[in-house]
Each structure stands twice: as C-alpha cells, then as structure tokens.
Amino acid sequence: MAAPEETTARPLEHDSAAALPFETHDTGALYVTGEHIAVAGERSLATGPLGSTILRVATPAVASMLLMTVFASVDAFWVGTRIGSAGLAAVTAAVFWIWLIVSIAEMVSVGLTAVAARRRGEGRPAEAARVAGDALALTLALGAAVAVLGLAILPRLFALMGTPPDVTLLGARYLGTYLIGAPLIFGFFVVDAAFRAAGDTRTPFLLLSTSVVATLVLDPVLILGLLGAPTLGIRGAAIATLATRGIVFVIGLVLLRRRAMIRFGAPRAHAMKSILRVGLPTATTGVAFALIYVVITRIATPFGTPALAA
Incomplete structure (x- = not known):
C-alpha cells in the first residue's frame, strides 16, 4: 500500500x-x-450577508458624492449673494478649470484604489501601505506642477473662454488662489483613496463632512470679514476651501499612519507606473468633460454676465 x-x-x-x-x-x-x-x-x-455589506460600503460613498455637490455649491452661494453676478460668473468659469485639475488628481487616486486593493486581496497589506506612500509622493509632485503651470498660464485660461474683464479679474483671483493650494487638494484625494482601498468608506465620509461644515463657517467669515477677519472677497472663498481641505488632509494622513495604512520611503518608479496605468483613462475622460464645458462657456459668454453666471 x-x-x-x-x-x-x-x-x-x-x-x-x-x-x-x-x-x-x-x-x-x-x-x-x-x-x-x-x-x-x-x-x-x-x-x-451580501446586501448589508453593500449597504455598509456604498452608503458612505454615495453620501460623500452628495457632499461634494454641496461643497461646490457653498462658494457659489456666498459669492453670488454677496459679490453679485460677476462674482458668480467668475466662480462658474473657474470651476470648469477646477474640474480639469480634479481629474488629474483622480488619475492618482483611482489608480491607488485599484493597486492597493489588489495588494490587500493578495494578503500584502504592508505593500498596499507602501503603494499609498508612493501615490502620495506622486500626487504632491503633480499638484505642485499643476500649480506652477496653472499660475503661469492663468490669464490665458479665461481668455480661452472670452470672459468679460470684470469676470476675468475675479475669476483669476479665485482660481489663482486655488492653484496655490493644489497640492493640498491632490493630497486629500490620495488619503481618501487609501481608505477606500481597504474597504473603509466611512472615514472619508466623516473627513469630507468635517470639511463641508468648516467651509460653511469659514466662507462668510473670510468673504465678508466677520469676527475680525480681513475682508477677502472672492479670494476668501478659495482660501476657505483650501484651508478646510488641508485640515482634513492632515487629519486623514495621521489616521492612515496610526492604522499602518501608509508607509513612506524612496519613491518607486514601478509602483507609480502601475498607478498611472490604471488611472490615466479616468483622467482622460474627466479632462475631456471639463474641456467640453470650457467650450460651452465660450459659447455662452456673448450673452452677457448673467447668462454666464447661470
């Protein structure tokens, strides 16, 4: 036998x-x-149970998307009611370029979500954390590059849309301030993606909720100069956005470190290539979407500032 x-x-x-x-x-x-x-x-x-698992993961994710809509509307509300139609038109025109910037940021965040989730599925959480560190280094570099390039061509961005001089002036103030803080925006997207790659959609929702509430408070304070703050007008709206995103970016980064979900080291080219290979199609789609609205804005501009604001 x-x-x-x-x-x-x-x-x-x-x-x-x-x-x-x-x-x-x-x-x-x-x-x-x-x-x-x-x-x-x-x-x-x-x-x-599959149903409860889907609800547990999807509900915070859907709520986060709704909060993003609220976030985008806060600046428009305060600027439109306090500065007027020219200010609202400026924010509207600037937002289309901001969509393009966000699409570039999502190139890294989408790629990180896919690659880090795969590493966790392979039973390699330490490598997933290391990939998150690579993604953060990559996105901060991209954010800095976007800021430098965007500020260099800022007047041309509004010239492409043919906006009136008053709208161009206000729009350049708003978008220029936003560009200075682009690395903070890019960093927040990576923090958000690192949590989602681990199946945690609740923490990003709480971080975004904190950011929205803080923006609701800071917008009128900085735009109107309340509570002893300087009256910054439309630039104050952009600063409020950057300040609140920067705060939750730092908080999220601390939480990732405490949970060993991000590790830092010398940036690795192969990891960055994997991230970009997955995220590039998403970025391309987003950039195309933003450019379509730039063209629509160009078409709407001859009808006057109120039409552009609408």
Missing part, C-alpha cells in the same frame, strides 16, 4: 483584485489558512 503523499504548503497564487474571505483576528498579525487570507482588525467584505 503506497504511503500517502506528503502535502506541502504552497504560496497563494491569486492575481486579481477580487476580494478574498477574511476573518477578524485581534493579534495584529496576518493569517493564511487554506485559501483564506485574514488581515487582523479588518472587517470582512467577502463574508456575511
């Missing part, structure tokens, strides 16, 4: 970003049992 073959452990060969069955352990270690990979302290996304 032949002796039974001795079984030897083999490395897992998963090569996809698909979720694997997780179990929660409280020892702070990584467990591999058969085909199950368990990362300590993480809630499972692959076990339990």
Whole structure:
C-alpha cells in the first residue's frame, strides 16, 4: 500500500483584485489558512450577508458624492449673494478649470484604489501601505506642477473662454488662489483613496463632512470679514476651501499612519507606473468633460454676465 503523499504548503497564487474571505483576528498579525487570507482588525467584505455589506460600503460613498455637490455649491452661494453676478460668473468659469485639475488628481487616486486593493486581496497589506506612500509622493509632485503651470498660464485660461474683464479679474483671483493650494487638494484625494482601498468608506465620509461644515463657517467669515477677519472677497472663498481641505488632509494622513495604512520611503518608479496605468483613462475622460464645458462657456459668454453666471 503506497504511503500517502506528503502535502506541502504552497504560496497563494491569486492575481486579481477580487476580494478574498477574511476573518477578524485581534493579534495584529496576518493569517493564511487554506485559501483564506485574514488581515487582523479588518472587517470582512467577502463574508456575511451580501446586501448589508453593500449597504455598509456604498452608503458612505454615495453620501460623500452628495457632499461634494454641496461643497461646490457653498462658494457659489456666498459669492453670488454677496459679490453679485460677476462674482458668480467668475466662480462658474473657474470651476470648469477646477474640474480639469480634479481629474488629474483622480488619475492618482483611482489608480491607488485599484493597486492597493489588489495588494490587500493578495494578503500584502504592508505593500498596499507602501503603494499609498508612493501615490502620495506622486500626487504632491503633480499638484505642485499643476500649480506652477496653472499660475503661469492663468490669464490665458479665461481668455480661452472670452470672459468679460470684470469676470476675468475675479475669476483669476479665485482660481489663482486655488492653484496655490493644489497640492493640498491632490493630497486629500490620495488619503481618501487609501481608505477606500481597504474597504473603509466611512472615514472619508466623516473627513469630507468635517470639511463641508468648516467651509460653511469659514466662507462668510473670510468673504465678508466677520469676527475680525480681513475682508477677502472672492479670494476668501478659495482660501476657505483650501484651508478646510488641508485640515482634513492632515487629519486623514495621521489616521492612515496610526492604522499602518501608509508607509513612506524612496519613491518607486514601478509602483507609480502601475498607478498611472490604471488611472490615466479616468483622467482622460474627466479632462475631456471639463474641456467640453470650457467650450460651452465660450459659447455662452456673448450673452452677457448673467447668462454666464447661470
């Protein structure tokens, strides 16, 4: 009778970003049992009722998208009611260029979400954290480059839309201030993506909620010069946006560090290429979408400032 073959452990060969069955352990270690990979302290996304899991992940994500809409409307409300139609038209025109800037930021955040989630699915949370660090270095560099280039061609951006002189002046103040803080905006997108890659949509929602509430308070203070603050007008609206995004960016970064979800080291070209390869199609679509609205603005400009503001 032949002796039974001795079984030897083999490395897992998963090569996809698909979720694997997780179990929660409280020892702070990584467990591999058969085909199950368990990362300590993480809630499972692959076990339990499907409906409740979808709701748990999707509800904060949907709420975050709604908050982004509110966030974009806050500046428009205060500028439109306190500065007038020229100010509202300036914000409207600037927002289309901001959409383009955000599309570039999403190139990194979308790529990070995919690559880091895949590393976690492979049972390599430390590598996922390292990729997040690479993504942060990449996005801060991109944010700085966008800021420098955008400020250099700022007058031409509004010339392309043919905006009236008063709208161009206000729009340049608003967009120019926003561009100075572009690295903060880019950084926040990476922080958001790092949490989502781990299946955590609640923390980004709370961070964005904090940012929206803070903007609701800071906008009138900085635009109108309340509570002893200087009266900054339309520039104050942009500063309020940057200040609140910067605050939640730092808070999110601290939380990622405490949870060992981001690690820093020398930037790795291969990791950055993987991120860009995934995120580039999304960025291309977003840039095209923004440019379409730039063209629409050019068409609407001859009808006057009220039409542009609308």
